Amino acid sequence: MTGARSEGLGSRWFGFRPEVAFQLANVLVVLVAILIAALIDPAPLRTTAFAIAIVIFAVATVLSLILGRTGSSWLLVVPVLGMIALIIMRQVPEDHIHALGYMAVFPALWLGWSGRPWFAALAVLLSLGMVEVPGLSAGGHVDLEHALRNFLTPAVVAVAAASTCIASRRTTSIICSLITQEKATADALRREQHTSQMLDAIVDAVDTAVLAFDADGNRILANQKALQHPSILDADPTALEAGSLFEPDRVTPVPADDGFIARALRGQEFADRIVWVGEPGTRQYAVSASARTLLDAQGRFGGTVVAMNDVTTYLETIAAKDDFVASVSHELRTPLASIVGYLELLEDDDDVPESVRPSLAVIDRNSRRLQRLITDLLATATNPSAPPLHRQSTDISDLCGAVVANLAKSAAAKQVRLRLHAPEPVVAMVDRERVRLAIDNLVANAVKFGPAGDVDVTVRSGDGTVTVEVADTGIGIPADELSAVTARFYRATTVRQHFPGLGLGLSVSASIVDAHGGTVAVASTERQGTTVTVTLPAR
Structure with missing residues (x-):
């Protein structure tokens, strides 16, 4: 019997293969039969055939x-050997041994359980040796019972051996299938564990806090x-957001249902939601959060993943830089105002020689440029979208x-044709000074980037909005840089080497327009x- 069929009967018993139980059961039945014969009629026990059969049974055992x-x-x-012993027992006088044929079932089951058809056939063949030839009557007539x-x-015997053989083969097939499935499952589990460990290592390696x-x-x-971040350590979602989140101004509480985890658990997706964690007056941490939903097999909401970056140092550095820029700009603005004032007095003085006036024009042009840079720096440092609009x-x-x-004067100096297209008044509720700056x-x-070209300023109104379009025929902006032109301090590659500046003008304008609830769209073709x-x- 193969290992798989042996396992089909169960594990080993006291170190013995389980099919040994067939022989032990056979021996037990033989012993009981001997006991019954000894009590009722011990004559068959004294025959040579019975003695030989018992020896064979003992050897088999x-x-x-x-x-x-x-x-x-x-x-x-x-x-x-058990079947042979039973055949020999049948040679004992027939009146005493006809019931012994039933014992052939035990070796037949064993041979059938081997799963090998020819062993089952051997059991049937051996059972023919137990046919009782003396069953014919002395007159030659057939005795029905015999x-x-x-x-x-x-x-x-044939039915027992055949059915057991079929059951054995099916059991073996099932066991082999289960063993194969078990190995496949074990391999899949090992791969899954390896993948899980690898993903855990990757997630732990990233410099971003991840919660799912x-x-x-x-x-x-x-x-x-x-887990290592002070604002998240040992905190559950409720504790993390219960009155401990504040808007970017660091004092306005974030509503309980507007916290980034609360929004994520409602299935909302967002990016770069900045909040401050911690009560005002205590150590606060700035967190930039993004969320993406997880879907189950049916496409329903199955959870969410929240990624958080600690941007405290970044925001505090920005704030310190803005304070420094504002301070320096204010300090520069005062003496510059004096320079411009005295310059205007000189330009209005008729006693100034004509030979000096070109130099005064140079001073005036650069002073105004410096004024514009300082104005842009101040606007950037104070964040024009933050204060209330008038x-x-x-x-x-x-x-x-x-x-x-x-x-107009600057445009003429650069040979730029500056034109305004505004045929009628167009009224809007805006902060005049800020929109003028924009x-x-x-x-x-x-004007600056379109020398010897055309600049057209067009004003239109329609459907509750006011549109101002500024078009030039200058050097243009590369298509792959258009998405970044409104960023602070960004300057297109087409202007960096030939035109001085800080890259703040468009950024300041975009911030002012955004504060009014408007939009800025930039379209450009390089060299066109x-x-x-x-x-x-409008309202």
Whole structure:
């Protein structure tokens, strides 16, 4: 019997293969039969045939105990010997041994359980040796009882051996299939564990705090960066957001249902949500959070992943830089105002020689440029979108006309044809000074980067909005840089080497327009020109 079939009967018993139980059961039945015969009619026990059969049974039993502790297929010799012993017993006078044929079932089951059809066939063949030839009467007539026994003994053995053989083969097939599945499952589990360990190592290696929650809000993942952060350590989602989150101004509490984890657990996705963690007056930490949802197999909400970066140092550095820029700009503005004032007095003085006036024009041009740089720096440092706007009814056409008039001198010096297209008043509720600064920056850039070209400023109104379009025929902006032109201190590669500046004008203008609830769109073709379109709500 193979190892798989042996395992089909169970594990080893006291070190013996389980099929040894067939022989032990056979021996037990033989012993009981001997006891019954000894009590009722001991005559068959004294025959030579019975003695030989008992010796064969004893040899078979010893072999089963020896071979049963090994994996040898020679163990199948034991049921064959059992069948031979039963055949010999049938040679005892017929009146006493006809019931012994039933014992052939035990070796037949064993041989059938081997799963080998020819062993099952051998059991049937051996059972034919137990046919009772003396069953015929002395007159040559067939005795019905003996005839049925002669038929039923091999028939029962055949059925037992065949059915057991089929069951064994099916059991072996199932066991082999289960073993294969078990190995495949074990391999898949090892791969899954390896993948899980690798993913855990990757998640722990990133310099971003990562939290994952299931659909019920239970935290299922937190990498080392998250667990080590002072604002997240040992905190559950409720504790993390219960009155401890504040807006970028660091004092306005974030509503409980607007916290980044609360929003993520509602299935919302967002990026770069900046909040401050910690009460005002205590150590606060700035967190930039992003969230992405997880879907189950049916496409339903299955959880969320929140990624957080500690941007405290970054924001505090920005704030320190802005304070420094504002301080320096204020210190520069005062003496510059004096220079410009005295310069205007000199330009109005008729006693100034004509030979000096070109030099005064150079001083005036550079002073105004310096004034513009300082204004941009101040606007950037103070973040124009933060303070409240002083809205008033403003004629945007008139405002743009003032800007064009102020820059006419600079445009003429660069041989730029500066034109205003505003045929009628266009009124909007805006902060006049801030919007003028925004438009002034756009037109100044167009003049600066479009020498000996055209700059057209067009004002239009429609459907509750006001549009100001500044178009030039200058050097243009590369297409792959358009998305970055509104960033602070960013300067396109086409202007860096030939035009001085800080890269603040468009950024300041975009911030002012955004504070009004408007938009800035930039379209450009390199070496053909740029068009900046500002759209503001009329109310």
